Amino acid sequence: MSGSRRILIVSGVLLAIWGMCFGLYYAVFAEHQALDKIGGSLAAGFVSGANGELVEARGSIQNYADTQFDYVRAVDVHSHWIGLAMLLIVFGVTFDRVRFSEQGRKSLAWIMVSGAIIFPLGVILQTFDRGLIPKVVAGIGAVLVTIALAAIAFGFARSERNSWTKELRQ
Amino acid sequence: MSVATMSARRVLIVSGIVFVITGMIFGDVFAVFVLHQNADRIGRSFNDATDAVAARDPQAVNASFQKIGDLLENRGTKVDAHVHLIDFGFLALLLALLQPYVALPESSRRRLAILFAIGAVLLPSAVFAIHYVGLKYSPWSSIGWASILADFGGLLVILACAGMLIGLLRRAGSSDATSDATSDEDQRSFDAGGTSRALLTGGTLLILAGFLHGAYYAAFDLDAHEERDQFALETMINASVAQQNKTPINMHDARSVVEGYGLLQAEKAVNIAAHSHIIEFGLLSILLAFVQGFVSLSESSKRLSVILLLAGSIILPVFVLLELQLGLLAGGIADAGGLLVIVALTMMLFGILRNGRQGERDERL
Numbered sequence: 001m002s003g004s005r006r007i008l009i010v011s012g013v014l015l016a017i018w019g020m021c022f023g024l025y026y027a028v029f030a031e032h033q034a035l036d037k038i039g040g041s042l043a044a045g046f047v048s049g050a051n052g053e054l055v056e057a058r059g060s061i062q063n064y065a066d067t068q069f070d071y072v073r074a075v076d077v078h079s080h081w082i083g084l085a086m087l088l089i090v091f092g093v094t095f096d097r098v099r100f101s102e103q104g105r106k107s108l109a110w111i112m113v114s115g116a117i118i119f120p121l122g123v124i125l126q127t128f129d130r131g132l133i134p135k136v137v138a139g140i141g142a143v144l145v146t147i148a149l150a151a152i153a154f155g156f157a158r159s160e161r162n163s164w165t166k167e168l169r170q
Numbered sequence: 171m172s173v174a175t176m177s178a179r180r181v182l183i184v185s186g187i188v189f190v191i192t193g194m195i196f197g198d199v200f201a202v203f204v205l206h207q208n209a210d211r212i213g214r215s216f217n218d219a220t221d222a223v224a225a226r227d228p229q230a231v232n233a234s235f236q237k238i239g240d241l242l243e244n245r246g247t248k249v250d251a252h253v254h255l256i257d258f259g260f261l262a263l264l265l266a267l268l269q270p271y272v273a274l275p276e277s278s279r280r281r282l283a284i285l286f287a288i289g290a291v292l293l294p295s296a297v298f299a300i301h302y303v304g305l306k307y308s309p310w311s312s313i314g315w316a317s318i319l320a321d322f323g324g325l326l327v328i329l330a331c332a333g334m335l336i337g338l339l340r341r342a343g344s345s346d347a348t349s350d351a352t353s354d355e356d357q358r359s360f361d362a363g364g365t366s367r368a369l370l371t372g373g374t375l376l377i378l379a380g381f382l383h384g385a386y387y388a389a390f391d392l393d394a395h396e397e398r399d400q401f402a403l404e405t406m407i408n409a410s411v412a413q414q415n416k417t418p419i420n421m422h423d424a425r426s427v428v429e430g431y432g433l434l435q436a437e438k439a440v441n442i443a444a445h446s447h448i449i450e451f452g453l454l455s456i457l458l459a460f461v462q463g464f465v466s467l468s469e470s471s472k473r474l475s476v477i478l479l480l481a482g483s484i485i486l487p488v489f490v491l492l493e494l495q496l497g498l499l500a501g502g503i504a505d506a507g508g509l510l511v512i513v514a515l516t517m518m519l520f521g522i523l524r525n526g527r528q529g530e531r532d533e534r535l
Contacts, residue, residue: 045403051226051228057411072396087377090267090453094456146378156367156370
């Protein structure tokens, strides 16, 4: 197995395990509490409204929005880490078909792996700090994945053009 | 051709494609007959909740949210069944890909593949039933029989995957880990000329498109949608409270906010659906590139199936995204895109089953 394939498959398996562990931790310790809080806060906001308590109602809706913000990102991170891990494994199986030198494929594999780790990391950091830094981290990860995917697609297409040229020559 | 005579790899490929086709048809039926009607009912329940706020009736508020919870469970279990069936299809195709690396006897691998297929059918079927079975005849207060059956299905899938993992580890630990036999088998299934490579390139581009759309949505729309969500709920309550001391009560403003809130949820839903569907179709295309060697169709039919698959994979998510602007027309075109993918998958499935029959005939000769 070539080095670039090994990088993708091993990183993919490790990232999938990490993503599942994160999901398991979240499901056991946070998800049900978050869902209860989302539903409870929403209903409590309307109940406070029915009792004419507008300040409490606004507080409950703020609670709902904050919990929903964290919940959406935690679920996104879980599914993106696992989804990207699956993509790494699938690319790992077929990476020799990407028509670059092995050194080029290794660089590409590292870019893809870095992006697959950094992008969801930036998203989960937003649940701790809603400032600019987590968004920049997620943005860097997204750019790395985008560059790697574009290069991989180019590598596959290049392979196709080469084979068609060979077929025409024959 | 019966399951008993199929190799483990073929069982996984055939069941994987069948799961994806079934999951897509289920998704279409769900979208047409349940999704929109369910959204309307949720909207009506929000109207009931605002009426209850205006009438100073906290009990009616709670009853409305209880109803919304039930409707969300109804929708959630159906979405789960749809997603799990398709994802198990992907997993089956991925396991088929790994079969040459699983160091277990063929009979054991076939048993594991059948175990996986049983679990993969049981889990989504039982999840679908959760909303209807509820807690009937259950000895527990919070978990019903359908949930238990779904968990059992999940356990079968885990056992099958664990078995495959043991085979993979045995292979990794053996001295002939770089055996050429595996590469030969891989080559046979993979070297299918242009169709495999078109699926690889097209699949990667679909994933790239989905990723870029997701990144754009997260960067420019997600925060705004969340702020609008919170603002709409606050306005809903304020508009209802404003009517508490008035006779006659005028709920026009509250109704408008509920309507806007519904449109916002639809906007979020189409963006998420387009993002996830285009990426899933991209992954499906890449996985199908590996099985092209098993597809016994003429070269032109294989090319047609790939063109239909890639065309449908673009049409469905693009027109899901345009549903808010074009309405039912876009929904119809998106369904037609889904149909193209189903036709392409059926053609490939037919080719794979035909290939199996040819193999059996060759063996008999």
